[in-house]
Amino acid sequence: MRVAFFSPLPPARSGIADYSQALIQSLKPLAELEVFSEASRAFDPARFDIALYQLGNNVHHDFVYETALRHPGVVAMHESNLHHLMADLTIKRGDWDAYVRECEYHGGPQAGAYAGRVRKLEVGPDYEGVPMTRRILEKARGLVVHSRYMREEMRAAGFTGPVAVIPHGAWIPEADRNAYRHRLGLDEIAPLVGVFGFLKPYKRIAESLRAFRRLVRLVPNARMILVGEPHPEFPLEAMIGSMGLSANVRVLGFVPIEEFVGYLGACDIVLNLRYPTVGESSGTLLRSLGLGKAVMVSEVGSFQEFPDDVCLKVPVGPGEEDLIFEYLNLLVSRPDVAQALGARAKDYVARECNWAAVARRYAAFLEAVVEGREYRDEAALPLEDDPPPEFGPDLPDYLRGWEASKPGRGYLETHQTRLVKTLDITPPGGPSDRILEMGAYMQITPALHSKLGYGEVRGCYYGEPGRVDHRVATSAEGEPFECDVDHFDAEKHRFPYPDEHFSTVLCCELIEHLMADPMHLMSEVNRILKPGGHLVLTTPNVAGLRGISAILQGYHPGFFQAYIRPPESGEAEARHNREYTPREIRMLLENSGFEVARLETGEFLDMPRPEYGWVVHLLERYRLETDLRGDGIYAVGRKTGPVKERYPGWLYA
Numbered sequence: 055m056r057v058a059f060f061s062p063l064p065p066a067r068s069g070i071a072d073y074s075q076a077l078i079q080s081l082k083p084l085a086e087l088e089v090f091s092e093a094s095r096a097f098d099p100a101r102f103d104i105a106l107y108q109l110g111n112n113v114h115h116d117f118v119y120e121t122a123l124r125h126p127g128v129v130a131m132h133e134s135n136l137h138h139l140m141a142d143l144t145i146k147r148g149d150w151d152a153y154v155r156e157c158e159y160h161g162g163p164q165a166g167a168y169a170g171r172v173r174k175l176e177v178g179p180d181y182e183g184v185p186m187t188r189r190i191l192e193k194a195r196g197l198v199v200h201s202r203y204m205r206e207e208m209r210a211a212g213f214t215g216p217v218a219v220i221p222h223g224a225w226i227p228e229a230d231r232n233a234y235r236h237r238l239g240l241d242e243i244a245p246l247v248g249v250f251g252f253l254k255p256y257k258r259i260a261e262s263l264r265a266f267r268r269l270v271r272l273v274p275n276a277r278m279i280l281v282g283e284p285h286p287e288f289p290l291e292a293m294i295g296s297m298g299l300s301a302n303v304r305v306l307g308f309v310p311i312e313e314f315v316g317y318l319g320a321c322d323i324v325l326n327l328r329y330p331t332v333g334e335s336s337g338t339l340l341r342s343l344g345l346g347k348a349v350m351v352s353e354v355g356s357f358q359e360f361p362d363d364v365c366l367k368v369p370v371g372p373g374e375e376d377l378i379f380e381y382l383n384l385l386v387s388r389p390d391v392a393q394a395l396g397a398r399a400k401d402y403v404a405r406e407c408n409w410a411a412v413a414r415r416y417a418a419f420l421e422a423v424v425e426g427r428e429y430r431d432e433a434a435l436p437l438e439d440d441p442p443p444e445f446g447p448d449l450p451d452y453l454r455g456w457e458a459s460k461p462g463r464g465y466l467e468t469h470q471t472r473l474v475k476t477l478d479i480t481p482p483g484g485p486s487d488r489i490l491e492m493g494a495y496m497q498i499t500p501a502l503h504s505k506l507g508y509g510e511v512r513g514c515y516y517g518e519p520g521r522v523d524h525r526v527a528t529s530a531e532g533e534p535f536e537c538d539v540d541h542f543d544a545e546k547h548r549f550p551y552p553d554e555h556f557s558t559v560l561c562c563e564l565i566e567h568l569m570a571d572p573m574h575l576m577s578e579v580n581r582i583l584k585p586g587g588h589l590v591l592t593t594p595n596v597a598g599l600r601g602i603s604a605i606l607q608g609y610h611p612g613f614f615q616a617y618i619r620p621p622e623s624g625e626a627e628a629r630h631n632r633e634y635t636p637r638e639i640r641m642l643l644e645n646s647g648f649e650v651a652r653l654e655t656g657e658f659l660d661m662p663r664p665e666y667g668w669v670v671h672l673l674e675r676y677r678l679e680t681d682l683r684g685d686g687i688y689a690v691g692r693k694t695g696p697v698k699e700r701y702p703g704w705l706y707a
């Protein structure tokens with residue numbers, strides 16, 4: 055499907071520009087996408103199956119609106135009012151006649167007469183009374199909206215065509231909380247409240263400041279930051295001074311997106327209040343939830359549709375200030391409540407609003423419009439895997455039954471928990487499925503057939519390309535097993551398998567040994583996996599409690615950082631060259647065209663371990679993540695498309 059994608063992109067000061075940039079990355083593997091981000095580019099609609107227009111209510115979207123009228127397609131309506139955009143297209147271009155005509159077309163003779171008074175500068179434009187959406191709704195072949203509220207608004211405005219309710223995608227950003235608190239002169243425990251985005255009265259800023267003033271009387275070290283471009287006619291600094299809050303509240307103004315996210319990360323509580331609403335969603339809200347912040351929203355419009363256990367909702371009107379204060383007081387006095395709320399928020403948006411799921415829904419809706427059929431929302435559902443196998447308690451004995459040598463049995467005893475866990479997370483197969491175990495030592499290889507059901511099991515190992523070892527084994531119970539093990543260099547050579555050949559690839563305790571080009575391995579794994587196929591990846595966790603304890607006490611955090619003394623008989627085994635964190639494994643999978651189906655940590659070696667309670671206490675005090683701190687990383691990626699980034703900047707200099 056060939057899709058023309060129209061939207062402003064960064065550095066345009068538009069939240070929709072950031073939204074589109076994220077959506078494009080996830081939509082590219084699903085459609086043949088060409089992006090139009092400015093009016094000067096020539097557009098030939100005959101080259102495309104459909105055009106997708108991201109439309110908002112400001113001047114950055116002028117070319118989107120005008121092209122959508124000339125060449126109808128699917129319009130993503132980010133809000134239910136376009137009057138400011140229409141004023142930009144007419145009044146600010148000096149075309150008052152066009153403005154009056156548009157007002158009358160959209161709102162009737164009375165609206166046209168009122169526009170005549172606007173022209174005479176007797177009154178200001180009726181921004182709220184005349185939403186100016188009629189023309190675009192008459193032309194659009196389909197609409198994308200982010201909430202049921204917006205769907206009903208569009209139906210009430212007269213649109214009768216197909217509509218898809220697709221959640222606003224959520225960013226799960228990274229932010230250094232303590233670095234930005236240090237920049238603000240705050241310690242790790244001072245309560246910090248934030249208001250973000252354009253600083254206009256409709257963000258309920260006056261109500262929020264009055265409620266915060268009451269909080270400061272109880273908690274004198276509480277602080278508030280306001281991050282965004284202040285409205286020129288809103289006397290914000292004067293208001294802060296008149297309330298006696300100058301020592302507790304800072305207006306930081308407009309900042310680049312990196313700093314914007316950093317200040318979000320520094321906050322304990324984020325206020326995302328607004329009234330009135332035109333059905334808009336909020337990128338700031340999604341970023342706040344993705345960062346695991348305790349968030350308050352106004353109980354209006356699309357914001358009502360968020361689950362009650364992921365954000366606190368404040369009705370607009372009498373009692374609004376009182377409830378904001380009560381919520382602030384609760385969250386500050388009970389930080390455990392704030393952190394639990396934030397954790398549920400982060401889990402919710404990661405599950406329901408991830409960009410991969412959003413893109414799948416877009417692709418499904420666009421295909422339905424192109425084909426003229428009803429849109430069904432199956433694409434909203436996550437890609438389902440078969441249920442994991444249920445192994446009995448005799449699995450360790452079963453694995454030991456395949457290992458006859460004393461060294462092999464010793465290795466198995468030391469790594470038993472890890473090997474059993476690897477089999478637990480590996481998706482089961484069937485007689486027609488093929489599985490490849492990279493770095494096959496034959497400890498779990500027979501179980502891939504006998505316990506997981508794969509019809510063909512193959513192994514590979516480092517060595518001269520072209521060499522194939524035929525391995526034959528018999529268990530203690532007399533069960534036979536055989537497979538071929540291919541030799542090649544996983545960092546240099548093309549793997550000796552056809553495209554889309556395997557259902558599953560295991561890369562266990564291998565990637566940490568690579569010296570030069572791990573993305574070569576990841577690219578080849580992507581190539582040989584079927585669409586929807588799985589990569590099972592396990593590796594030591596350099597960011598586990600053990601590693602943190604080591605580095606804080608002056609030792610190397612790596613699990614196996616030492617050089618290996620060569621034996622007299624020949625070359626030493628490959629040492630660990632780079633160990634990874636869980637976050638890096640997530641990025642590695644996503645860069646390589648995989649959706650993360652599973653990411654967890656756990657035991658790595660079966661041996662006594664010291665007590666790390668003091669490390670957990672330290673992490674909790676500084677509000678750093680305490681999950682994913684086990685010694686071993688266990689990840690499963692599902693192939694969703696080609697490699698996205700061959701040389702990601704976080705991994706390659």
